[in-house]
Amino acid sequence: MTQDLLAMNQPGLGEKELMNMSFLERWLQWHSAKPVAAILITVPLILMGILGGIMIASITFRNLVNFSARFENMDVVDKLAMFVGLAIGLLLSVVFVPIIASQAGDAYPFLGIVVFVAVMYASVWIAMNIKDELKAYFPGLARSKDMGVQEFQKPKILDTNVIIDGRIADICRTGFIEGTIYIPSFVLEELRHIADSPDFLRRARGRRGLDILNQMQKELNLVIKEFESVDPSDEKEVDEKLVKAAKDIGASIVTNDFNLNKVAALHGVTVLNVNELANALKPVVLPGEEMTVSIIKEGKETNQGIAYLDDGTMVVVEGAKKLIGETVDVVVTSVLQTVAGKMIFANLKAVQEEEDELIDRNIRTYSSVRPRKKAK
Structure with a gap:
């Protein structure tokens, strides 16, 4: 120029x-x-x-x-x-x-x-x-006047299984779960993938999970969250992404998956297991209590019948093999607590009464024939 x-x-x-x-x-x-x-x-x-x-x-x-x-x-x-x-x-x-x-x-x-x-x-x-x-250098930065409330109301992250299970919606509605509830985008993507599955049962489970999410989003403090530290295109398992996301924001994982429970515990992440909560809320049954159950199938041992309570607890009834399909009164003899849940062992009420009567008769007989000591 x-x-x-x-x-x-x-x-x-x-x-x-x-x-x-x-x-x-x-x-x-x-x-x-x-x-x-x-x-x-x-x-x-x-x-x-x-x-x-x-x-x-x-x-x-x-x-x-x-x-x-x-x-x-x-x-x-x-x-x-x-x-x-x-x-x-x-x-x-x-x-x-x-x-x-x-x-x-x-x-x-x-x-x-x-x-x-x-x-x-x-x-x-x-x-x-x-x-x-x-x-770490200035602990006061992590404190506030309502630190205890914030600690108590730490955020929760839901996994795919607990959403499909559906009980979490009722638990949140009762107010037992406090704080912000996060749904990671990769969990939502997995739900959509399950809902589009060609398998009928998987598709039904996925659609049920999406319906529950829609219901929770309308009624509860539910947030769909993108986690910057987790790459959505990463091919890692969803469980690994959940643990990493929970560690990054200091959240608890709500699940009913036994394996995720163990993995998260190894990484120091707090886990709220819905199955453990359900077991803890089951009514306490003591030996000697009476209940009415319906025998639905045979047991593993000879002459046993199997029944279930409304909460899913298995009841093993001795001598009830021939009573399948009938409703009977039973008496609890013992309760066994396992990792999978609680098992109750019981006898038929009529049989238990006969056994008690026989024991009482034997005790009375023994007492009547026992020789008395002569007075000095």
Whole structure:
């Protein structure tokens, strides 16, 4: 451009004068000297600028929407760390940007923006990554006036099995589960995959789980959460992702899966097992109590019949093999607690009464025939 202006011998414009002119002034001089060439260059540049602006605006808007959704689901500690990082970034920018401006010259506007964005990003990134380390050195940061309440109401993460099971909805509705309830996006994706299964039973289980989630989302404090530390495209098992997500946010896992229970315990993650809760809430049955049950099948041992209580507890009745399909009165003889649950052993009430009567008769007979000691 400078050579073109010199070649045109513009009056009053020497090489030194042109070199001292700003880029905009030289552009205007060249535009007035060669309008056709300037238009041929300016129009494509304007079109490229418009297209680039539309693309950048679209990407920026989409990222802002995603950030807004993620920000709402962020923990309080993460939000606090982000604001601290922004404040530190602003302070550093006030210090460094003027220094760079004094050295940058004409490139100050572009370079100043780059430095400002870089400093802000680095400050936020560092603050988000050292928040856990700061808690170790400054325990007071992890405390608050209602620390006990926060500890008691730590967030809960539901796994796929407990959602399909369905009892968790009733438990949450009664108020026994407090705090925010999270559904990880990869758990929701697994439910959708099960609901689309060609197998009828799996498809029914998946759709039941989705229906329960919809019901819980309407009635309870349920949040569908994306976990930044867990890559949704990762091919790891869902159980491993659940444990990692729970460790990252300090949450408890609610499940009825025995294997997940063991894996989470090995990683130091608190587990709330619905099956253990159900066993704990079963009524206590003591030997000697009477109950009415329906014999539905044979037992493993000779002459045994099997019945079930309303809560699913198995009752093994001696001498009831021939009474399948009948409702009988039984007397509890013993209770066995196993890992799988509780088993009750019982005798038929009529048989038990005969045995008790026989024992009483024997005791009376023994007492009557026992010789008495002679008085001295």
